[in-house]
Amino acid sequence: MAFSGWVVGSDNAVTELDQALRFWQARYLLINYLRSDHEASVERKAILTKLEALEGVGADRVAQLLPLLPPAGDVAGMVPGQAVRITIPGAKAGEDYAYWVALPFEYHPEHRYPLIVGLHSENGTAQQELQGFWGGTEERGGQAQRHGYIVIAPEYVSGVKEEKVYTYASESHEIVLASVRDAMRRFSVDADRVFLAGHGMGGDAAWDMGLAHPYHFAGVIPINGAIDRFAPYYLENGKPLSFYTVVGEKDIDLFDRNAAHLMNLFMKGIDLIHAEYKGAGPESFFSEIHALFDWMSRLRRAPPPKQVNARTLRECDTSFSWFEFSGIPDNMKGIDWSNRQRAVHPLIVSATITPSNTINVSSRAARHRLWIPRGEGLIDINKRVKVSINGKQVFNDFVKPDLEAMLDHVRATGDRQQLFWAVLEFPQGR
Numbered sequence: 096m097a098f099s100g101w102v103v104g105s106d107n108a109v110t111e112l113d114q115a116l117r118f119w120q121a122r123y124l125l126i127n128y129l130r131s132d133h134e135a136s137v138e139r140k141a142i143l144t145k146l147e148a149l150e151g152v153g154a155d156r157v158a159q160l161l162p163l164l165p166p167a168g169d170v171a172g173m174v175p176g177q178a179v180r181i182t183i184p185g186a187k188a189g190e191d192y193a194y195w196v197a198l199p200f201e202y203h204p205e206h207r208y209p210l211i212v213g214l215h216s217e218n219g220t221a222q223q224e225l226q227g228f229w230g231g232t233e234e235r236g237g238q239a240q241r242h243g244y245i246v247i248a249p250e251y252v253s254g255v256k257e258e259k260v261y262t263y264a265s266e267s268h269e270i271v272l273a274s275v276r277d278a279m280r281r282f283s284v285d286a287d288r289v290f291l292a293g294h295g296m297g298g299d300a301a302w303d304m305g306l307a308h309p310y311h312f313a314g315v316i317p318i319n320g321a322i323d324r325f326a327p328y329y330l331e332n333g334k335p336l337s338f339y340t341v342v343g344e345k346d347i348d349l350f351d352r353n354a355a356h357l358m359n360l361f362m363k364g365i366d367l368i369h370a371e372y373k374g375a376g377p378e379s380f381f382s383e384i385h386a387l388f389d390w391m392s393r394l395r396r397a398p399p400p401k402q403v404n405a406r407t408l409r410e411c412d413t414s415f416s417w418f419e420f421s422g423i424p425d426n427m428k429g430i431d432w433s434n435r436q437r438a439v440h441p442l443i444v445s446a447t448i449t450p451s452n453t454i455n456v457s458s459r460a461a462r463h464r465l466w467i468p469r470g471e472g473l474i475d476i477n478k479r480v481k482v483s484i485n486g487k488q489v490f491n492d493f494v495k496p497d498l499e500a501m502l503d504h505v506r507a508t509g510d511r512q513q514l515f516w517a518v519l520e521f522p523q524g525r
Contacts (some may be wrong), residue, residue, distance in 0.1 A: 121149055121156065124146045128502055131504070175516055184229075189251075192250070196282070208284060212289065212312075213293065214300045216298075225248035261296045265410065280506065284509070287513075290314045293318065293320060294319055294470070302320050307332070313394045314334055314390070314391060314392075316340070320340065325408055335397040340357070342369075342379055342479070346377045350371065399517060403444070405418075406443050410423055420459060423459075442458075452481065456482075462521065463520070467515055479491060497518065505519075
């Protein structure tokens with residue numbers, strides 16, 4: 096029981112030694128699968144064949160094994176408390192992304208840690224964001240060290256210093272999300288406690304990215320951040336999130352620019368704390384740090400929802416929990432910044448799981464992907480699953496657990512806590 100409980104959890108331990116040995120074989124195969132190179136598809140197929148051949152190790156057992164696996168990434172040379180710069184392959188060949196990371200002093204791969212993603216200001220650097228506000232230094236630990244948080248700070252803008260501005264482009268989103276994915280694969284991260292934060296320009300980016308990718312984070316902390324550009328059209332996306340925003344009363348016109356949008360968030364019932372410092376201008380607001388950590392300690396990412404409602408104006412903002420889509424109509428892409436009076440019409444999509452085991456999708460996108468979630472009120476894979484897109488039934492059949500889909504999603508995202516059991520794709524939704 097101890098031998099099996101170590102890898103599948105004490106509640107799932109077995110008394111048969113042969114079965115316990117097979118669990119350990121499966122653990123070894125899963126580690127190799129998740130650590131395989133992107134190009135090693137043949138190797139992964141071979142591992143999958145061996146995994147599926149193990150008696151008593153199906154999708155349910157794999158779902159018990161995955162959360163208890165060690166991190167899949169390389170941590171050689173990492174020293175807890177020390178700021179380290181990590182480079183990762185970019186979206187284009189020959190292009191690398193980078194982020195800085197600091198682990199808490201007591202870091203151990205057998206324990207999961209919450210993660211803070213810090214986005215630097217226009218006058219700061221990623222390393223300064225990491226060490227100056229959140230993580231501290233090896234000699235003098237910051238609040239993240241004291242509370243046991245991993246902190247990463249992506250280099251999310253490019254160009255010479257004078258041109259380092261956040262442009263709301265998809266590349267910045269991809270750099271941040273790729274950094275989070277790499278950190279979740281490389282370190283022992285609690286995927287249900289990932290927080291996005293930023294100062295100044297980084298606060299602008301935190302509003303934008305948090306509302307564009309709400310199911311990636313438990314909470315968003317924009318400090319001196321403007322709700323600008325795409326964010327005002329994405330407020331509805333914020334319902335799964337919690338926000339803690341901090342500004343200074345004398346920060347030029349920032350509060351006036353944000354006021355209507357903040358009120359809109361309140362009216363929508365979105366969890367929001369707004370702290371305004373009387374007589375203060377733009378600053379780091381380090382005095383708020385203890386309140387921020389108290390707030391984060393009480394938050395967890397929302398579970399997969401029964402209903403997804405989303406708005407988007409960019410192809411990079413098309414993944415919402417178990418529902419993904421692509422092919423946005425041209426008249427619903429982007430905003431003409433030269434003509435702010437021109438009406439903006441974001442693409443509005445919804446996907447709902449009904450008690451009858453049906454997924455109803457309403458969308459004008461061209462392609463849709465549904466990751467099948469299990470749980471109370473979600474999909475029962477022991478029954479027929481029906482899918483309707485814009486009122487037309489496009490699927491009516493049983494869905495078998497798909498180990499390859501489950502593992503590829505984990506390998507791509509690093510998330511071993513919210514698992515999906517199969518994937519359905521529909522190239523045409525209109």
